[in-house]
Amino acid sequence: MSWSVVQQSIPIFGQAFWLTLKLSFYGIIGASILGLLASFIRYFEMPVLQRIAGMYIELSRNTPLLIQLFFIYYAFPEIGIKLSAQTSGIIGLIFLGGSYMAAAFTGGLNGVDKIQVESGKAIGLTNWQLARYVVLPQGLSLSVPAIAANVIFLIKETSIFTVIAIPELTNTALDQIGMYYHTDESLLLLVIGYAIILIPLSILLTWLERRARYGAFGN
């Protein structure tokens, strides 16, 4: 292991670090919105949309991200949709993450006690008010642990972006190894890169989970 090589490689890994963070951020935000939407549609049993959401969730959950990325990046241009590698990556992450987020939100919404819904009805809340004041606030806090697990999962999934040559952390490490045989140095920086993102995030999410649990239970 050469420390000078490590030092020299820091800038390029720095770039990869920020790119990984950026793509994860957009992917997770998009996946959360998509997942929330899908879980809503299913919770309130909206006709037609419910079917579509169900099909999407099955398709998304039961295909590997690798294949989803191949489709978006290599097959879509055949039908006239040409996207950059990074856009393809983000869309792939949203497509995959949406179903996982939907499952997390659905779990939370279904976890809200039936008596809570009934006592909301008993004071005359409309369905919409019931969702807004009773089901959502409690359901969202119940979803937090599963959402947190998904956030970490999705960040780690960005390593697969390497197959469509996005210079994120894993791709950069493999590149450095392939070009210069800086195997030890690159793997070290790769691990450090992910650790800097994931460990503080994990701590933050655990803290959030504890807060959410306190808000949701204790009745």
Next chain:
Amino acid sequence: MPDKLLTVSHLNKSYGKKPVLHDINLEVEKASVTVLLGPSGSGKSTLIRCLNGLEDFQSGQIDFMDQTIKPGFKKWQPIRQHIGMVFQSYDLFPNRTVLDNILLGPLKVQKRDKHEATEQAMQLLKEVQLADYANVYPRQLSGGQKQRIAIVRALALKPEFMLFDEVTASLDPEMVRGVLEVMLQLAHQKMTMLVVTHEMNFAQQIADQVLFLEAGKIVEASSGQTFFTQPKTERAQEFLNSMAF
């Protein structure tokens, strides 16, 4: 003739093929207290839940105020503002303070003035001796306090009719009294009430009318005093004996 608030006629309900309520007929007069008694599983809770639409029924009808309700009725939401209900399990919203629990209905459902609704809520809290707890979360309250708040939350909508579904059944014995006192106080204020309870002394004190349910049927309907002193049916007699200690 005293005014009727609620009439149930020939109401039948079943879960699949299993009948749970059979040909229920009852009348509730304004400002009266009706107590539903009967062994567990006799359909008391199901019946009370039919009266504010938490359960549907298969045949018969309910007349409440000027509304006729038939099976499959969907427009319960406006009616529920006139019917307060308190459940057995603590049902306050854990993510809202006591005051926010109480104000949710008046502000969002009835769109009342915040100042006026808050004043009324505080007055009601004072009547149940919990005025100091307005800004506390439900988890900080005892079971008895929660049930008194749940009563206040229902009363805040200024209902015509109150349903109580075994509201003291999950309370520690020393908490029961406070809740029952609030209910007695309500009865003195001429609130129309329908009460499911296993507290026999309380039932005897508060009931104008007793309906005794067994296996989904009303097997005895009498005035409060008659039921406890001269039960007509053998089954009611057995039931009372089993409750006496």
